[in-house]
Each structure stands twice: as structure tokens, then as C-alpha cells.
Amino acid sequence: MSSFKRLADAGDLTGKTALVRVDFNVPMENGLVTDDTRLRAAIDTVQTLRTQGAKVALLAHFGRPKGERVADMSLAPIAGAFAKVLGSNVSFIADCKGEHVKQAIADLDPAGVILLENTRFYAGEEKGDPELAKEIAALGDIYVNDAFSAAHRKHVSTAVLATLLPAYAGVNMEAELDALDKALGTPERPVLAVVGGAKVSSKIDLLKNLVTQVDSLAIGGGMANTFLAAQGISVGKSLCEHDLAETAREIMQVAKENNCNILLPVDVVVAKDFKAHAENRTCATDEVADDEMILDAGV
Known part of the structure; x- marks a missing residue:
């Protein structure tokens, strides 16, 4: 497990965009996050990338919409909740691909953060569709996986993107992999x-x-x-x-x-x-x- 790349290996990311898979599948009630533990867990990775000069585009899923747009499974309310724990503005765009998303990322301030819409609104996400993966990969320069809890799935946002862009483990993923290596490797x-x-x-x-x-x-x-x-x-x-x-x-x-x-x-x-x-x-x-x-x- 020691062969994986860490954020420290990415170097200076000024002017680049990091596509970061996080786990924001959080408990919700009446449109509000009732437990922000998973949001807080993403802070270290996001802040590390911002320090290295990158814009951060967050990818996440919520619920099981089965490839369709389901209004109450949108990540829109989570953008505000994450902004609160991050202590910084977090933009939101109701899509995961396309020129309008690329433009929204381009319009971000340096080290800006944007949350993209629920990846599972696209049927190709859970199928590992290579065409969907290419469209999403076109939005960024590097891929970072920080969603250990979803990393066993061969979805576009958890696996296929890593084959199309330089890929790195986020802070949480790094800690999990190191712990596994310690427990199972030696x-x-x-x-x-x-x-x-x-x-x-x-x-x-x-x-x-x-x-x-x-x-x-x-x-x-x-x-x-x-x-x-x-x-x-x-x-x-x-x-x-x-x-x-x-x-x-x-x-x-x-x-x-x-x-x-x-x-x-x-x-x-x-x-x-x-x-x-x-x-x-x-x-x-x-x-x-x-x-x-x-x-x-x-x-």
C-alpha cells in the first residue's frame, strides 16, 4: 500500500483544479444536516489543496437516486453546511459535467471551493461509464479520493477518474491506507x-x-x-x-x-x-x- 501518491507528492498546484471525491452522504432532516461529522472530515484535504494553490471541485453522492434527478437528494443544502464548518465560501452548481460547470470553476477565486451536484443523478456513475468519466475528468487537472467509505465501489467518481487524471489520496484516505498497511501489511x-x-x-x-x-x-x-x-x-x-x-x-x-x-x-x-x-x-x-x-x- 505504500506505493500510492499523497497530496505532498502533488507539489505546487497553482492555477490547477483538483477534483476531490468526498463522502457527504450525511444525515438530513427537513433540509438541514443533522450530523456534520463527515463534512468536518473533509476540511484537512480541502485546506491542504488550497494551500498548495489549487481550486477545489468536490464530488459526492447523496442517497440512492438511481440515475435520476431527485429534488430532495440534491447536494445544494450541503454546500452551505460545508461552508459553515470550513469557514469559507463554498459555491454550488447543479451539475457534474459540461462547459457551464467548467466555466463556474474558472470563475472561482484562487483557492476557491465548489460543490458539484450529486454524482448519482447520472446513470453512468454507478456503471463506471467511461464517457461520463471523460466528461467529468475534463473539469480538473488532478483527482483526489478522500472518500474511503465509498472507495470499494467501481463508480466513475470513486475509481474511473483515477485512471484518467494524476491521482492522489486525500488526508483521510492516506490515514486509512497507512492504518491498513500497518494492520495487514506488517x-x-x-x-x-x-x-x-x-x-x-x-x-x-x-x-x-x-x-x-x-x-x-x-x-x-x-x-x-x-x-x-x-x-x-x-x-x-x-x-x-x-x-x-x-x-x-x-x-x-x-x-x-x-x-x-x-x-x-x-x-x-x-x-x-x-x-x-x-x-x-x-x-x-x-x-x-x-x-x-x-x-x-x-x-
Whole structure:
């Protein structure tokens, strides 16, 4: 992992534009950001690039619009929220490609910052469409990926752009890759990996690789429900990929063969409704009722 390029390798970027993939898929309520943690996480990368003289064009997704423009999934409200945490003006343009976007970037002040529209408004984004990638790449001089949480996806904004422009890891990506290298490249045993998220399907290869590298693998989030169900445990109406039960069992078998201990929740927080302040209880994983859903690991 030590071979990747860091922002320090980019040198003087005066007069250049950096296309920066960030993770701005933040919690929203009534058009307002309710948790700005991911916005704050992008500050170091943005400020580093500005210090090196670059204009910064931010690429991000929000929700699952499935290639269509969905008004309440626009990134427009997030531009103002990011400007607040950045302490500097952040422009917004409701598109990700075209001469009008290029002109908006050209009109930015030196070291200016602009947030482009939801990349997933374009069907080609999730398909890794090379033509869409060329159109977006035409907006910048370098590509920076700082969205570690989305880096496993072979989308235009998370993978294909890196093949068309000089590519660098952002500050957060750099820290994550260094941590992975320390844990998996030259580890000090024992090594525990923690994996979460909603889907096993998007992390099958990662999981199969991890169980051959680490001593213990803790699985949480919605993903844990699939592994629980694969062992015959009822998860009620929880988020669960029942069709991947066999895949989950295969991963558990590979783990066993490699002396990796898979850790799953032994108690969980459940509720009948997925909403704020819903009535809930904590129970053992084998006590989830048919009309309940697992919302968190227990205490």
C-alpha cells in the first residue's frame, strides 16, 4: 500500500483544479444536516489543496437516486453546511459535467471551493461509464479520493477518474491506507478488524480476504443480521440479505480454516419502527420477535 501518491507528492498546484471525491452522504432532516461529522472530515484535504494553490471541485453522492434527478437528494443544502464548518465560501452548481460547470470553476477565486451536484443523478456513475468519466475528468487537472467509505465501489467518481487524471489520496484516505498497511501489511498480532455497513453483497471480496489476514473479525451493522440469519437465527423484519446466507456461511468456513474468530452481536437493540425515539428494547439475538427489527448492537 505504500506505493500510492499523497497530496505532498502533488507539489505546487497553482492555477490547477483538483477534483476531490468526498463522502457527504450525511444525515438530513427537513433540509438541514443533522450530523456534520463527515463534512468536518473533509476540511484537512480541502485546506491542504488550497494551500498548495489549487481550486477545489468536490464530488459526492447523496442517497440512492438511481440515475435520476431527485429534488430532495440534491447536494445544494450541503454546500452551505460545508461552508459553515470550513469557514469559507463554498459555491454550488447543479451539475457534474459540461462547459457551464467548467466555466463556474474558472470563475472561482484562487483557492476557491465548489460543490458539484450529486454524482448519482447520472446513470453512468454507478456503471463506471467511461464517457461520463471523460466528461467529468475534463473539469480538473488532478483527482483526489478522500472518500474511503465509498472507495470499494467501481463508480466513475470513486475509481474511473483515477485512471484518467494524476491521482492522489486525500488526508483521510492516506490515514486509512497507512492504518491498513500497518494492520495487514506488517501487523503486530493479534489483529482485530471491525466491519460494518448494510450489505454483505458489496463487501464479499473484502470479507473473504480479511478472514485470511486477521485473527478476529467483528461484524456489525445490517451486515451482522445476514450472518445471524445464516446461522438459523430469526432477525424479524430487520435489514437482511437472506439470499446471501450461503455466501455468509462460506465466509465463516474460510474464517474457520484460517483460525479467524468471527465476532457477531450477542444482544441487540430492537424496535417495531425505524424512526427517531421509537419504543425499543434490548434482547438476546435469539429473542427478536417477528415484528421487530434490529437497529443496533446491544450494550
